[in-house]
Amino acid sequence: MNKLLLLKEIYFEAFKNWSNLFIKRYFKVFSWLCFALLAIVIYAFVFRVSTGFAFD
Numbered sequence: 001m002n003k004l005l006l007l008k009e010i011y012f013e014a015f016k017n018w019s020n021l022f023i024k025r026y027f028k029v030f031s032w033l034c035f036a037l038l039a040i041v042i043y044a045f046v047f048r049v050s051t052g053f054a055f056d
Helices: 002-014 021-050
Strands: none
Touching: none
16 A cells, blocks of 8 residues: 555656646646556456466
């Protein structure tokens, strides 16, 4: 839980004092997209490992 709170604090610190609203929103959307894609990759890997897929 402590690591999750640390990641949350780093995320909020990264966007705290940005002046251009467009760039701020763009990087927020981009970071959430990266998190979502990473979650999909981890899910796919765990699914393949759990079903016994042979990585040849």
